[in-house]
Amino acid sequence: MKSAEEIKAAIEAAVPGAGVEFVPNPGPAAEHSLRLAPASAVAVATFLRDDADLAFDFLSNVSGVDWPDREIAEKVKVARTVTKTVDGVEQSVEETVEETRKRVEPGCLEAVYHLYSVAKKHGPLVIRMKTANRIDQVELPSLTPVWRAAEFQEREVFDLYGIIFTGHPDLRRLLMWEGFKDHPMRKDYVEPDDYEYEPTPHDHVLKRAQERRAAEAALGTEGLRGCGTNKRETVNYEL
Amino acid sequence: MNATETKSERLDGWNRPPVIAPDGEGELLEVAMGPHHPSTHGVFRMDLALDGERVVRLKPVFGYLHRNHEKIAEQASYLASMPYTDRLDYICSLTNNWAYALAVEKLAGQEVPERVQYIRVILGELTRIQNHASSIGFLLQEMGASGTPLMYAFKEREKILDLFESLTGSRMMCNYMRFGGCRVDVSATWLDAARKVVAGLPQFVDEFETLLSSNEILMARCQGVGILRPELAVNAGVTGPMLRASGVDYDIRKVDRYGIYDRFKFRVPLGDHGDVYDRYMVRILEIRESIRIVEQALNDIPAGPIMDPKARIRGFRPKPGEAYGRIEAPKGELGFYLISDGGPNPYRYRVRPPSLINLTVLEDMCLGSNVADVVLIFGSVDIVLGEVDR
Amino acid sequence: MAVDQHLKIELGKQGVLVTTIEEIYNWGRRSSVWPMQFGLACCAIEMIATTMARYDLARFGAEVFRPSPRQADLMIVSGTVTKKMAPQVVRLYNQMAEPRYVIAMGACAISGGPFKQGYNVLKGIDRYIPVDVHIPGCPPRPEALIQAFITLQKKIDGQHLTGADRPRHLDAGAQGEFPVPEQGEHDLEPTSNAGVWPVQIQGLRD
Numbered sequence: 141m142k143s144a145e146e147i148k149a150a151i152e153a154a155v156p157g158a159g160v161e162f163v164p165n166p167g168p169a170a171e172h173s174l175r176l177a178p179a180s181a182v183a184v185a186t187f188l189r190d191d192a193d194l195a196f197d198f199l200s201n202v203s204g205v206d207w208p209d210r211e212i213a214e215k216v217k218v219a220r221t222v223t224k225t226v227d228g229v230e231q232s233v234e235e236t237v238e239e240t241r242k243r244v245e246p247g248c249l250e251a252v253y254h255l256y257s258v259a260k261k262h263g264p265l266v267i268r269m270k271t272a273n274r275i276d277q278v279e280l281p282s283l284t285p286v287w288r289a290a291e292f293q294e295r296e297v298f299d300l301y302g303i304i305f306t307g308h309p310d311l312r313r314l315l316m317w318e319g320f321k322d323h324p325m326r327k328d329y330v331e332p333d334d335y336e337y338e339p340t341p342h343d344h345v346l347k348r349a350q351e352r353r354a355a356e357a358a359l360g361t362e363g364l365r366g367c368g369t370n371k372r373e374t375v376n377y378e379l
Numbered sequence: 380m381n382a383t384e385t386k387s388e389r390l391d392g393w394n395r396p397p398v399i400a401p402d403g404e405g406e407l408l409e410v411a412m413g414p415h416h417p418s419t420h421g422v423f424r425m426d427l428a429l430d431g432e433r434v435v436r437l438k439p440v441f442g443y444l445h446r447n448h449e450k451i452a453e454q455a456s457y458l459a460s461m462p463y464t465d466r467l468d469y470i471c472s473l474t475n476n477w478a479y480a481l482a483v484e485k486l487a488g489q490e491v492p493e494r495v496q497y498i499r500v501i502l503g504e505l506t507r508i509q510n511h512a513s514s515i516g517f518l519l520q521e522m523g524a525s526g527t528p529l530m531y532a533f534k535e536r537e538k539i540l541d542l543f544e545s546l547t548g549s550r551m552m553c554n555y556m557r558f559g560g561c562r563v564d565v566s567a568t569w570l571d572a573a574r575k576v577v578a579g580l581p582q583f584v585d586e587f588e589t590l591l592s593s594n595e596i597l598m599a600r601c602q603g604v605g606i607l608r609p610e611l612a613v614n615a616g617v618t619g620p621m622l623r624a625s626g627v628d629y630d631i632r633k634v635d636r637y638g639i640y641d642r643f644k645f646r647v648p649l650g651d652h653g654d655v656y657d658r659y660m661v662r663i664l665e666i667r668e669s670i671r672i673v674e675q676a677l678n679d680i681p682a683g684p685i686m687d688p689k690a691r692i693r694g695f696r697p698k699p700g701e702a703y704g705r706i707e708a709p710k711g712e713l714g715f716y717l718i719s720d721g722g723p724n725p726y727r728y729r730v731r732p733p734s735l736i737n738l739t740v741l742e743d744m745c746l747g748s749n750v751a752d753v754v755l756i757f758g759s760v761d762i763v764l765g766e767v768d769r
Numbered sequence: 770m771a772v773d774q775h776l777k778i779e780l781g782k783q784g785v786l787v788t789t790i791e792e793i794y795n796w797g798r799r800s801s802v803w804p805m806q807f808g809l810a811c812c813a814i815e816m817i818a819t820t821m822a823r824y825d826l827a828r829f830g831a832e833v834f835r836p837s838p839r840q841a842d843l844m845i846v847s848g849t850v851t852k853k854m855a856p857q858v859v860r861l862y863n864q865m866a867e868p869r870y871v872i873a874m875g876a877c878a879i880s881g882g883p884f885k886q887g888y889n890v891l892k893g894i895d896r897y898i899p900v901d902v903h904i905p906g907c908p909p910r911p912e913a914l915i916q917a918f919i920t921l922q923k924k925i926d927g928q929h930l931t932g933a934d935r936p937r938h939l940d941a942g943a944q945g946e947f948p949v950p951e952q953g954e955h956d957l958e959p960t961s962n963a964g965v966w967p968v969q970i971q972g973l974r975d
Contacts, residue, residue, distance in 0.1 A: 167488075169488070171701065199616055200705070201703065264703060290616075292739055293735075314442060315442035316445070317852075320952070320954065321954040416836070417806055442889075443853050444809065446884040446889065447884060447888055448884075451884065466811055537823050550815075
């Protein structure tokens with residue numbers, strides 16, 4: 141099988157303006173992947189499936205990955221005017237000062253596809269697509285028209301992560317019930333407070349048990365029935 | 380299919396058969412089959428729209444056994460997820476363990492000693508034998524055979540489970556494979572007991588085949604029912620005996636050659652028509668091939684260590700990266716996709732469930748057939764709900 | 770009121786059988802408890818293995834497993850009850866006719882088991898329906914299920930037909946329908962049924 145860089149070259153030759161990015165994979169497995177731009181993803185996928193050499197006719201796995209927002213603190217050298225006393229006289233002097241700047245790198249949701257070839261018996265090729273952010277721009281093109289295997293798996297990624305696959309013939313929740321409002325596999329999902337606090341908890345369960353018992357003492361068991369003491373935020377999507 | 384169709388039209392998985400228009404007047408009867416149903420292999424629901432007895436639409440509904448395995452695995456360490464993999468495909472726990480151990484060994488770059496490879500092959504093929512036997516037993520029960528073939532299959536399964544119990548401590552949830560090795564060593568007495576069990580297996584398969592394979596009712600009910608075209612099977616990601624019954628020669632043991640499968644001589648049975656009868660025959664023949672593999676492995680197993688000496692057991696933190704490891708489980712291709720961020724827990728842990736993906740084509744196979752055939756077609760897919768819903 | 774054993778034996782030697790209505794009524798009921806074919810997850814495979822040739826459960830009276838709740842006496846909840854499935858379990862329990870019993874088989878049915886941290890896992894079926902026998906184990910061995918069955922039979926044997934602790938099917942004021950939970954936006958509503966949860970266990974502190 142050709143390596144990921146060679147496949148990238150082949151894609152760019154066949155599908156002009158494809159916007160394919162090579163993503164190296166550190167670690168011993170060395171399964172490098174290609175990141176596709178959402179606009180041309182279906183064209184690239186069709187090429188990968190139909191090309192005589194590559195013949196990736198078998199989509200094995202579709203996964204969702206959640207990359208939350210990251211706060212990055214970096215030290216930057218900045219030129220600033222500072223008032224200093226030089227030889228007993230106050231002056232404004234230009235100096236380079238080190239400052240710590242914090243910025244929030246926006247997170248994204250990612251869909252990862254593993255492709256194999258049944259005709260040529262080679263693989264895997266890993267392709268990925270990521271959304272613009274985690275909040276409102278969560279659409280990606282669906283690859284179900286290219287490989288039928290993506291049908292249920294993309295529904296599951298929609299259910300658990302919230303990525304909306306445009307072009308999917310039947311996008312609804314797969315595993316959770318219809319009225320469920322959260323996307324549980326996200327890293328910031330708060331679970332409902334229905335834990336049964338066993339008589340001898342410890343560590344973080346003990347902390348939660350104590351909070352729960354305090355809340356029960358204040359409100360009574362009836363007051364807490366049917367609701368949790370955890371704070372949670374609901375994000376509503378236009379379906 | 381005529382010659383003027385382009386290749387992508389033929390391979391396009393969304394090339395669905397036309398919805399069969401109901402003949403005559405009247406509305407469609409909408410029935411929910413499940414989640415509590417004697418033939419649905421667990422808690423699974425199919426929303427059928429029926430025109431008389433014929434199926435016009437079939438929508439499967441999953442999630443009744445969604446136990447949040449992937450979320451729990453993100454909060455537990457790599458080794459702590461091993462007992463949870465037992466409960467995925469709960470009839471074949473040892474192959475689930477093997478797939479997960481393979482994926483983690485790929486992620487961390489670990490080697491596996493020779494003896495462990497042989498042990499894995501022996502246990503994996505024994506698991507395949509008892510899974511295929513149980514699956515045929517359940518299929519026959521749904522056909523109306525009221526438990527007798529199931530009793531025969533479970534009789535052999537109990538002998539194999541005795542072997543598992545004496546080695547791993549548990550009949551079903553074995554939790555035996557480790558990253559770079561396995562938990563305990565097999566003793567010479569265990570190998571002798573295994574040889575005795577395997578020696579009795581060909582006679583069991585002969586008895587099973589004599590009773591079932593040329594049985595009139597089985598042939599009448601299964602031949603020509605639930606046909607799956609090979610192009611649709613490949614495009615829909617179907618794997619395992621279902622794919623091979625449609626005639627596609629793809630067995631991951633031969634393709635990926637993971638473990639030491641390239642040392643064993645075994646054939647891969649393929650079907651011609653892709654109907655329920657072909658899937659049944661492929662499973663019977665795979666039992667016979669698995670018996671051959673186990674006999675070869677029991678003969679050649681070498682002495683040696685059972686754990687990679689360089690493997691870290693405490694403080695196991697694989698380097699950041701990702702890996703996808705897959706094996707030929709009895710139900711199909713079982714894969715694990717792991718992303719590591721250098722910590723003790725996986726950042727992303729994903730199971731590729733063969734049973735869920737094999738069900739993608741359930742509607743295509745069942746359209747136009749009777750409700751009784753739906754039960755059979757569904758039984759021939761051979762799913763386990765623990766794997767479908769995870 | 771039990772019959773004196775010596776009197777029983779003496780009369781038995783003369784060919785006269787003496788018993789109480791309670792004894793014979795309970796003997797008839799406990800010797801033919803028909804379970805409902807209700808397997809959810811892994812424990813269901815052990816339940817099936819218990820009905821197979823090696824650990825035959827039919828010799829204890831569980832002759833057939835009825836698929837319909839109307840024809841079954843016993844619901845063996847074997848496997849994890851998820852929140853998506855919980856309303857159906859309660860509905861099935863409501864559809865069973867009295868006298869009906871529940872065995873919670875396996876750690877998942879008792880308290881959520883190994884999947885207790887799951888957002889979709891119901892932490893024990895005794896949050897919504899009353900359970901008669903709990904079997905620990907993951908999965909419990911077939912012998913454990915047989916022991917649970919015998920424990921249930923002993924419990925039925927010990928039931929009195931009159932008095933405050935008579936079984937539910939002889940008590941006109943007993944609760945027949947248990948409320949079915951709704952599937953809300955984040956969780957089941959209500960999270961548990963006030964009449965049956967929490968289970969009062971003697972000797973448990975706090």
